[in-house]
Amino acid sequence: MARIITSPPGWTCDTQFAKNAIKEFTFDYAPLADANSGVVNDFRLTVVPNSKGVLGRNPMMTDNRGIVFVYYQWEMENTRATVEVLSSDREYSQIDALKEDIEQYANAKNAGIAPAKLDSAIIGSFGHEIPAIQDGGMRLVTRDFEAMYFPPTSTQNGFGLSVRCRGYAKNCLRSFFLDFGGVIHGTGEPRQATADDTPSPLCETGRTTCLDVDWSVP
Numbered sequence: 001m002a003r004i005i006t007s008p009p010g011w012t013c014d015t016q017f018a019k020n021a022i023k024e025f026t027f028d029y030a031p032l033a034d035a036n037s038g039v040v041n042d043f044r045l046t047v048v049p050n051s052k053g054v055l056g057r058n059p060m061m062t063d064n065r066g067i068v069f070v071y072y073q074w075e076m077e078n079t080r081a082t083v084e085v086l087s088s089d090r091e092y093s094q095i096d097a098l099k100e101d102i103e104q105y106a107n108a109k110n111a112g113i114a115p116a117k118l119d120s121a122i123i124g125s126f127g128h129e130i131p132a133i134q135d136g137g138m139r140l141v142t143r144d145f146e147a148m149y150f151p152p153t154s155t156q157n158g159f160g161l162s163v164r165c166r167g168y169a170k171n172c173l174r175s176f177f178l179d180f181g182g183v184i185h186g187t188g189e190p191r192q193a194t195a196d197d198t199p200s201p202l203c204e205t206g207r208t209t210c211l212d213v214d215w216s217v218p
Contacts, residue, residue, distance in 0.1 A: 024057070025049055032063075048217060052077060059217045065198065066173035066188025069210060071217050081217070083203075083210040089174035090186065090204040093145045095163045098123065099178055102159060114159035116151045144171045156180045164192045176200060 025047045032042040041064075048059040052075050059071040067085055074081040090096070105122045106114045115122055117137030123130075131140035131147065140147040144167055150160035158180045165172035168190040177185045177193035186200035187193040203210035 023050075024054075049075070061215050064188055065186065067201070067204060069213055069215065071215075074217060083213045083215055084207055085201075085203050085210060086207060088204045088206070089165065089172045090176060090184070090200055091206065092172065093163045093165075093174070093176055094129065094142070095147070095161060095176045095178060095184060096205060098140070098147060098161060098163075099184075114152050118149050150180075158182065162192050165190075
């Protein structure tokens with residue numbers, strides 16, 4: 001590994017890599033500075049297989065968004081590789097499933113208006129883990145995520161959602177915020193996401209090509 005990553009206080013992950021500890025891969029860590037201010041505001045951690053030809057062994061990269069990108073099908077000769085997200089906290093958080101259920105209820109049963117609160121009838125088809133409904137239908141809790149619901153107001157049409165990772169660095173790294181305009185934002189920091197955070201890339205919803213990721217591997 002070219003550089004040493006210093007773990008912050010309370011961090012439980014081992015960030016020290018012994019030289020050549022994983023002989024099949026080369027690791028590299030690079031801090032990234034803002035072009036105007038020179039302040040380090042991002043990083044890139046990459047792991048590249050030392051050779052091609054092993055099925056399923058592809059380069060991977062992550063940055064301060066907390067998303068793991070995979071250079072898929074790089075392991076195969078004479079095949080065009082694409083950057084994808086093969087496993088995502090966005091899918092695991094179920095924010096898209098919750099958004100869809102609320103929209104379906106509003107269009108089918110409430111004249112297109114989002115509900116004032118959530119209940120079991122509204123989220124009946126919700127994702128892979130049914131949450132506990134708390135705080136009068138304004139909060140949903142699963143094992144690893146907590147969702148806060150923001151209903152329509154006198155000045156805001158639509159609805160908002162804040163889905164926060166409850167066990168940061170244990171079973172999730174990403175938190176999400178659906179703004180009233182329908183855009184889903186994400187953060188890799190241990191806090192609630194907000195409308196000021198970068199929009200979650202579309203490829204984070206499943207296995208599709210990430211068109212906005214500037215990363216290539218020889």
